[in-house]
Amino acid sequence: MIIGVSYDLLRWEEKDIITEAKKSGFKAIPIFTKDFYSAIGVGENYSELEADVIIQRNTSHARALTTSLIFEGWNYNVVNDATSLFKCGNKLYTLSLLAKHNIKTPRTIVTFSCLLYTSDAALGDVYKRQDEDILYSFLEYQEYTTSQFRQIYLVQEFVKKPNRDIRIFVMGDEAPVGIYRVNERNWKTNTALGARALPLKIDDELRDLALKVRDIMGGFFLGIDIFEDPERGYLVNEVNGVPEYKNTVRVNNFNVSSYLLNKLREWIKK
Structure with a gap:
């Protein structure tokens, strides 16, 4: 079996997947996505890559989602696929x-309470309410970000x-x-x-x-x-x-x- 490993940062996990694949007799092909490009709609693909499955390991959510979409468009099996990554x-x-x-799930509303997320989990910022200054500083900061979800806030209970x-x-x-x-x-x-x-x-x-x-x-x-x-x-x-x-x-x-x-x-x- 031929395994492709799609990554942007070679962490312990990616190295271990490649090592274990070789131990099992699989061929492991690293795919460094920061050097990756694709052409869509002109008959080109990543034809030099022969892979039974591509394991998606990009740390960037946007890059993981995008490359999974591209690989799936070229009829590769991708783990995880773009749809599940988006969810x-x-x-x-x-x-x-x-x-x-x-x-x-934890009780979550779109208003003011204890825990605050933007709806884009890839931003990774979680705040516990300590005082209103911290909260409003974050809200002000969000106004200047470029995320399409910057004005959508999920307020979650403290469990x-x-x-x-x-x-x-x-x-x-x-x-x-x-x-x-x-x-x-x-x-x-x-x-x-x-x-x-x-x-x-x-x-x-x-x-x-x-x-x-x-x-x-x-x-x-x-x-x-x-x-x-x-x-x-x-x-x-x-x-x-x-x-x-x-x-x-x-x-x-x-x-x-x-x-x-x-x-x-x-x-x-x-």
Whole structure:
């Protein structure tokens, strides 16, 4: 099997995918998208690339979405595809789809409250209300950004989670591994902001929830972020279409890249 790896920044995950592909006897072809160009509608394509599947690993949401669209237009299998990336990349779209299918999420309104997002999740900015000066500074800043969503604000409740959240991974039709992201000193549970990764024991309820979210959002390889609410149980907060997993591998001793490649091989053979 020939694997293309579409990337703009060679992180640990991309290197590991290429290494594990070679160990498994696959041919791995890096596709550096900052040097990438395409011609549409004039009969040209990336014909020198022979790939059974292209794994989308761009850190830039816009670049990931665009290159997935291009590769799909050239009839390549792409993981994840552009449609699922678009759903994951827009938080309003994500929450609307989940609500439509009765998946519990944090309460979210388009007005003033505790947590503030722009609807474009790719911006990645989350603010907890501490005082109005911080909030209004952010609102003023947004007026000068170029995002098409700059005047659409999603205000989300602060969920009283137990100093942690959950990241669970879906690969194909399975949800084999996940982590707790724990932070006792800060409400933000992103590992890049100081949270610790701990192994997650996946129960049936959590596994079923992750697979339901996959069915709703589409995609083949997803990282699903879930809160534990003391009264409402599991709340799905975000779905990531190009998830990082270095810490998951480290604390679980679970080879995510190898598992992903094996699931892709099963999928391609069908």
